[in-house]
Amino acid sequence: MCVCSLCVSAPRAAAGVGGGNDFQWCFSQVKGAIDEDVAEADIISTVEFNYSGELLATGDKGGRVVIFQREQESKNRPLSRGEYNVYSTFQSHEPEFDYLKSLEIEEKINKIRWLPQQNAAHFLLSTNDKTIKLWKISERDKRAEGYNLKDEDGRLRDPFRISTLRVPVLMPMDLMVEASPRRIFANAHTYHINSISVNSDHETYLSADDLRINLWHLEITDRSFNIVDIKPANMEELTEVITAAECHPHQCNVFVYSSSKGTIRLCDMRAAALCDRHSKFFEEPEDPSSRSFFSEIISSISDVKFSHSGRYMMTRDYLSVKVWDLNMENRPVETYQVHEYLRSKLCSLYENDCIFDKFECCWNGSDSAIMTGSYNNFFRMFDRNTRRDITLEASRENSKPRATLKPRKVCTGGKRKKDEISVDSLDFNKKILHTAWHPKENVIAVAATNNLYIFQDKMN
């Protein structure tokens, strides 16, 4: 499928977004407590599919990681085909206290990134504000029985009682999934880590905080290379911070980072050891007529993601999503308005801190569609070919199995039509910041506060 913006395919009748003709999204599952009282620790802070889509990981504010695994197709239970069930749960990070700076370090998981699978075990990187950890998730379905020196319950046997020698035998057991921390990458970031990204060489990864980006080797924990440093000599001259960073999906020497000023810099690690000077600089000129008190805030980029093809990248700022062609630096090739009706509400959103919300965005497997979240548990999808967009809602009311999701619409002014919701009725506490799209299929995971919704297409 051609993914360049110049090829606009002919409009299809009743075509949905993200798929082919007559495509519709349906509710599949919801994970998490139904309770109205949401414990802060249960708030989901990151969602990520692994490379095959078989596993889905979530991190929360309490420092826990929950991994879901997709059920295999089974004739016995045809309805549960493709369902995600809990595979492993573990405490990744704990709250810490930096005694030197008298700072508490939150245990909230900021990002999870899977490593490509190389053997039976699965590996992922999880990070909080200061420390990155490499976790190994492995299955154990056999157990050794018949030890010489200890009983089956583990008690040591009296050596004098041992009269024979035997070889322990592996016996099947109930499947147990173990998560163990294999590497801890600590003490490399003075500021808060906002991104981690695994390189295409599968050996290195980068981590970014507000002012610096470090390059790590997955095997080496006691040192890292600093590849970007934008800290000014005098902190009073600080004008921008790094907000997100990502490695190119194919070129292991290329990465990008976005800034709070709405700019993106592409860097080539072959050019210099310290990539303070960018190879490409992406910025769209500001429209002076739309200048307001909050222009700087809403232009700050909250997420940057390369397309799977590596030809494009997508950025999310407060009100819009932009698709950039890596070969064109002066403006994006596509701009999608997520919730333009909020532009007149910026003052209130500043007061209640919602204007600082960091929305993420994601591509579908074929790069033909993009998705991002909004308020009132709405999330938006844009089809890049048909230019159609759709607003859907993640709510318990629409949680009947296989129920088709009805498109939602926000009324921006004038008479409110039936089924429309007015801007003033939006619940700004229900925000969808984190979404993920299955790498190959039309399955999406949407985090709504403490609940994880999974939607799939009707075909599935």
Place this chain on the structure above:
Amino acid sequence: ITAECAVDAQSLISISLRKIHNSRTQRGGIKLHKNLLVSYVLRNARQVYMNEKYAEIYRMQQYEEVMTVCNEIQELDPLDVVSGGAAADECEDAGVAEQQQCCAGGMAGGQASLCGAQPCSLPSAPEEACKTSETLFYRSCCAEPYPPPPPSPCDFSPAHCNKTTVLDLDTHVVTTVENGCLHQDCCCTPLQPCSSPSSKKRKVSDYSGCGYYAPELEDVSVDPAPCKRAKLEDCCSDCLVDLDTANISNLISIFGSGFSGLVSRQADFEQAFNGQFCSKQALASLGAWTRAIVAF
């Protein structure tokens, strides 16, 4: 920045300061990104608020001084006032162009948008003054940078205290009237030769360094008060320096020094913070100046 009323700017300043204050006690430490964004809002709001205040104060001040000049002119001996055809022509044009000119003149280097959005709302008094004296002159500051230049024939001195230096807001010409004679004033630039009969006109922006009106918020540097006061004191008692002019000079000095404190970097207000919301303090003291000017 789109036109926002000063009230919104004021509340945004309070809100922003509160956010910065709260961030110090938030779990996880100070969020650099969020505080940076808040500081941008603070800067934007402060700019708008200051522009509004400046415009307001300038309007009030100009009105007061025009009234002062009018009163003075009525007391002056006609021989001491510039008269002549050229002045009369200027006066006729004054009524028409003066509204824009006074704004532009006073705001040299300032926010042009402010002028555009809010035309000077000078009362009709200047026109009345014009009719009375056939000129619209404005008692300027001594138009002399500090330190004072070496004595020159046109310098103020007790022997010449019957001189009047005036600034024409229409033509932006500074003239010194001496015993009824008119010649170009050269006090502004000490290096220039004195009593040049050239009709060179100096824009008001030349006088920005004198600090009469601070065009840039960050450039309030020269305090003209010392040199002005020195000049006034040098004048003999029968000098026609009006009491009101001296008071206005004092206001300018307060204005200048006060605003330099207010426009200093954010770090200052954070130092002075200590858990209090100093926006109210800063803005309250601003109001005090406004009230002082009205009182004069």
